[in-house]
């Protein structure tokens with residue numbers, strides 16, 4: 001199902017509130033990034049049915065809902081939080097596949113091959129499980145995308161810790177340039 005433009009706007013607003021600026025909706029995230037669903041509905045002035053459509057149908061399953069032991073339903077963003085928001089997703093370490101991918105605008109390439117992949121404003125470097133997904137991530141910012149292959153298996157063997165978000169994005173703290181290679185240019 002394709003989201004309406006209103007639903008896309010709502011999804012973007014939810015990303016902003018649940019990842020970057022909860023205070024713009026008068027909300028505070030708990031230590032693991034959760035906020036009561038009822039509080040989010042009230043803060044955004046939307047109904048539960050509308051929220052459920054956006055959670056179920058947004059293209060990357062960005063949001064997760066869970067009921068706590070207290071019976072309260074809570075929602076969070078599954079990945080992508082800003083470093084300025086003190087959130088620990090509390091994901092278990094996971095063994096990555098031998099190779100992961102990262103799509104980025106070509107203009108970043110020189111700097112990345114020099115300094116490695118850095119989390120920049122987020123908590124983690126975000127890596128994709130396949131090349132088409134990496135291309136889509138890079139295309140958010142530029143039509144001229146380079147896909148880097150990340151030697152994730154070798155990094156894990158060297159002690160780098162990886163996590164897999166609930167929606168399948170691989171997360172790690174940094175990727176040294178020695179473990180990067182250009183997989184594909186001009187996709």
Ligand code: HQG
Pocket residue numbers: 015060062079080103104105108109111112115116117118119120121122125126127137138141169
């Ligand atoms: C780049 C989306 C120069 C990096 C996606 C990227 C993802 C460097 C940008 C999630 C660098 C940061 C995250 C260095 C990294 N020199 N540039 N040393 N190190 N960069 O948005 O990975 O759609 O913070 O290549 O699907 O693009 O929002 O990271 O271009 O999962 O749900 O610095 O966001 O999810 O950009 O995307 P970002 P990202 P959503």
